[in-house]
Amino acid sequence: MLNQDAYALGAAPSAIREVFEYGRRQAKLLGEDKVFDFSLGNPSIPAPDAVNEAIHTILKTESSIRVHGYTSGAGSDELRTAVAENLRRRFGTPARPEQIFITCGAAPALTSVLEAVSAPGSEVIAIAPFFPEYRPFTNFSGSHFVPVMADRESFQPDTDALAKAINAHTQAVIINSPNNPSGAVFREDVLKDIAALLRERAREYGHPIYIISDEPYRELVYDGQKVPFLPNLYEDTVVCYSWSKSLSLPGERIGYVYVPGAATDSRELFLAVAGSARMHGHVCAPSLIQRAVAQCIDSLPDLSAYDENRKLLYEGLTESGYSCVRPDGAFYLFVRTPGEDNDRFSRRAMEKNLLVVPSEPFGVSGFFRLGYCVAKETIERALPVFRELIR
Amino acid sequence: MLNQDAYALGAAPSAIREVFEYGRRQAKLLGEDKVFDFSLGNPSIPAPDAVNEAIHTILKTESSIRVHGYTSGAGSDELRTAVAENLRRRFGTPARPEQIFITCGAAPALTSVLEAVSAPGSEVIAIAPFFPEYRPFTNFSGSHFVPVMADRESFQPDTDALAKAINAHTQAVIINSPNNPSGAVFREDVLKDIAALLRERAREYGHPIYIISDEPYRELVYDGQKVPFLPNLYEDTVVCYSWSKSLSLPGERIGYVYVPGAATDSRELFLAVAGSARMHGHVCAPSLIQRAVAQCIDSLPDLSAYDENRKLLYEGLTESGYSCVRPDGAFYLFVRTPGEDNDRFSRRAMEKNLLVVPSEPFGVSGFFRLGYCVAKETIERALPVFRELIR
Numbered sequence: 001m002l003n004q005d006a007y008a009l010g011a012a013p014s015a016i017r018e019v020f021e022y023g024r025r026q027a028k029l030l031g032e033d034k035v036f037d038f039s040l041g042n043p044s045i046p047a048p049d050a051v052n053e054a055i056h057t058i059l060k061t062e063s064s065i066r067v068h069g070y071t072s073g074a075g076s077d078e079l080r081t082a083v084a085e086n087l088r089r090r091f092g093t094p095a096r097p098e099q100i101f102i103t104c105g106a107a108p109a110l111t112s113v114l115e116a117v118s119a120p121g122s123e124v125i126a127i128a129p130f131f132p133e134y135r136p137f138t139n140f141s142g143s144h145f146v147p148v149m150a151d152r153e154s155f156q157p158d159t160d161a162l163a164k165a166i167n168a169h170t171q172a173v174i175i176n177s178p179n180n181p182s183g184a185v186f187r188e189d190v191l192k193d194i195a196a197l198l199r200e201r202a203r204e205y206g207h208p209i210y211i212i213s214d215e216p217y218r219e220l221v222y223d224g225q226k227v228p229f230l231p232n233l234y235e236d237t238v239v240c241y242s243w244s245k246s247l248s249l250p251g252e253r254i255g256y257v258y259v260p261g262a263a264t265d266s267r268e269l270f271l272a273v274a275g276s277a278r279m280h281g282h283v284c285a286p287s288l289i290q291r292a293v294a295q296c297i298d299s300l301p302d303l304s305a306y307d308e309n310r311k312l313l314y315e316g317l318t319e320s321g322y323s324c325v326r327p328d329g330a331f332y333l334f335v336r337t338p339g340e341d342n343d344r345f346s347r348r349a350m351e352k353n354l355l356v357v358p359s360e361p362f363g364v365s366g367f368f369r370l371g372y373c374v375a376k377e378t379i380e381r382a383l384p385v386f387r388e389l390i391r
Numbered sequence: 392m393l394n395q396d397a398y399a400l401g402a403a404p405s406a407i408r409e410v411f412e413y414g415r416r417q418a419k420l421l422g423e424d425k426v427f428d429f430s431l432g433n434p435s436i437p438a439p440d441a442v443n444e445a446i447h448t449i450l451k452t453e454s455s456i457r458v459h460g461y462t463s464g465a466g467s468d469e470l471r472t473a474v475a476e477n478l479r480r481r482f483g484t485p486a487r488p489e490q491i492f493i494t495c496g497a498a499p500a501l502t503s504v505l506e507a508v509s510a511p512g513s514e515v516i517a518i519a520p521f522f523p524e525y526r527p528f529t530n531f532s533g534s535h536f537v538p539v540m541a542d543r544e545s546f547q548p549d550t551d552a553l554a555k556a557i558n559a560h561t562q563a564v565i566i567n568s569p570n571n572p573s574g575a576v577f578r579e580d581v582l583k584d585i586a587a588l589l590r591e592r593a594r595e596y597g598h599p600i601y602i603i604s605d606e607p608y609r610e611l612v613y614d615g616q617k618v619p620f621l622p623n624l625y626e627d628t629v630v631c632y633s634w635s636k637s638l639s640l641p642g643e644r645i646g647y648v649y650v651p652g653a654a655t656d657s658r659e660l661f662l663a664v665a666g667s668a669r670m671h672g673h674v675c676a677p678s679l680i681q682r683a684v685a686q687c688i689d690s691l692p693d694l695s696a697y698d699e700n701r702k703l704l705y706e707g708l709t710e711s712g713y714s715c716v717r718p719d720g721a722f723y724l725f726v727r728t729p730g731e732d733n734d735r736f737s738r739r740a741m742e743k744n745l746l747v748v749p750s751e752p753f754g755v756s757g758f759f760r761l762g763y764c765v766a767k768e769t770i771e772r773a774l775p776v777f778r779e780l781i782r
């Protein structure tokens with residue numbers, strides 16, 4: 001008599017979290033230094049000092065009632081204004097505070113937007129490899145989830161494959177760049193091709209096809225790479241953002257949805273996002289963290305540690321005979337599984353307390369994901385284990 | 392092409408929030424002291440000092456990565472253990488950490504539990520007057536919402552009316568005591584009658600009928616009143632709790648679901664709650680606040696200010712000719728609208744910048760709700776306005 005979909009999802013936790021929980025148990029048993037946990041996207045560099053300083057100051061100078069009280073459902077005026085101003089200044093997009101909906105992180109931003117664009121029979125496309133939660137999030141919203149494989153060498157979206165998958169039921173395409181799990185930053189020319197394709201099909205079918213741009217890794221790029229800002233390339237874009245990675249605050253649950261004024265039915269869509277969030281139990285994002293983020297919106301953590309890890313791990317692995325695309329963004333390496341099936345490889349790795357995530361949940365087989373948001377020593381100690389495994 | 396249910400909910404924000412937003416605009420325009428806002432349940436007494444002290448200490452003594460990192464989806468071990476221990480000690484219930492699911496407040500606790508018990512054709516009963524969000528939360532979960540009127544004098548549940556409303560489709564009954572909006576604390580003998588009724592019907596229909604005990608006001612009682620702990624009276628109870636009121640942290644979004652081991656299909660229900668939360672975009676509750684609450688779990692704010700307000704407002708209103716039940720708990724007065732329709736009365740009140748919530752959204756007509764979680768001066772200045780209105 002229980003909800004069987006909910007039970008199934010609760011009983012089969014995400015593959016990533018499962019590996020992570022296993023790692024925590026092993027670390028308790030054997031000691032932290034005996035476990036090489038590359039499973040999670042948990043930032044390994046501290047939040048900028050400005051964040052904790054802001055929290056101390058807010059608590060000392062403002063009343064408890066104001067600091068810990070409800071904000072409006074869409075967020076505090078202060079933070080919505082700060083986000084709009086930040087987007088205007090950095091990307092030249094004409095963002096206004098009333099187009100910003102502050103959420104408890106990127107996950108509820110996505111579930112709210114997916115729910116908002118769901119209509120009877122609707123379909124939502126994601127470029128594979130993709131963040132595994134896209135699938136249950138989409139299915140639960142009532143839309144059918146349609147993965148479209150990226151190019152297996154570059155991990156850039158394959159516009160021809162996309163063209164074949166789009167039909168009159170397509171309500172949205174999820175774009176995630178910098179990409180989890182591949183680390184690829186989608187090229188501007190590829191995104192422009194996609195925009196042209198979606199415009200053409202929207203005209204043909206007589207309804208918009210939204211791009212849902214999931215951007216938790218927007219600021220995490222290396223070697224001077226630039227991440228194209230999608231609303232500037234395609235008018236029907238909705239942005240889902242999180243400060244989890246860009247301010248190293250994943251546990252604090254803070255992010256936003258930006259519905260640009262240029263998007264079709266912009267105001268209606270914004271209200272549908274607000275209504276969806278409310279359906280899911282959203283009241284407001286955590287208030288103290290809203291205030292702190294408003295004051296630190298231009299801060300960034302020191303990304304040099306990730307960059308160093310990226311080079312160390314990429315070079316160590318390729319020298320040992322592993323093959324993977326050099327990632328331009330995020331903090332993941334997506335490595336081709338050498339010569340055997342994924343399950344067997346990750347089981348063998350697990351036996352050596354080396355925790356990786358096999359690629360199947362990302363919608364692709366034959367790869368495994370490494371999160372290099374770890375201590376440098378973890379990589380140094382893990383490289384010999386990787387070498388052993390490929391022998 | 393948008394989700395029309397979501398749009399409708401987003402376009403028609405909750406009656407309470409709407410009055411509140413109006414009050415904020417008026418306060419900006421006329422000054423805070425010109426607006427008498429009794430619309431919201433926003434605690435007006437500060438969080439216990441221990442909370443902010445805990446936050447300062449945590450930030451100073453622990454690593455940013457640990458403090459601001461993800462916890463498990465069900466919450467940090469530390470907080471789940473603290474909650475279980477607190478429940479065992481105070482109520483003698485055999486709570487265990489693995490039966491506690493930490494949520495972003497009571498709203499997502501409710502939406503997750505409602506989703507978890509929703510099955511094709513299912514019905515969920517709430518005792519009217521009820522928290523207005525129960526209706527969209529229930530409808531959205533896929534169950535049919537069935538209000539059952541309480542006794543209009545005492546606001547105690549009416550067991551006979553409940554008996555008539557229960558049928559083979561009834562999956563759950565929402566009990567909210569101390570009650571929002573009436574302030575009534577449901578009597579133990581009434582709850583025992585309900586328990587006996589539900590047991591009998593569960594046997595008859597061959598499936599459990601859960602009580603969803605929504606307890607954000609559990610600690611807010613006056614004159615030495617005791618709130619019966621429902622899992623001790625009825626085995627198929629699921630508790631939804633929030634620290635919004637008991638620690639004066641409404642904006643921080645922190646609460647929990649407790650699924651007692653004695654409940655039918657306890658583990659399956661817990662997993663269905665976890666799955667539902669995940670469907671809605673839950674990743675974890677805010678991590679810093681999880682740690683702070685774990686350290687302050689036995690703290691309570693100084694409730695004497697609410698108690699003083701309660702007496703002042705109750706006596707002032709009844710002396711002026713208003714009629715209402717003396718509330719034993721929460722921080723609301725539910726007042727009979729004098730001699731005219733509700734809409735007209737609340738409009739007239741609004742014109743005098745006195746903001747009250749008409750009772751229709753609570754499932755009853757002919758009353759209005761006052762939140763007395765305000766500054767004492769607000770009540771003192773508002774009483775003459777109330778007197779004017781009843782003349």
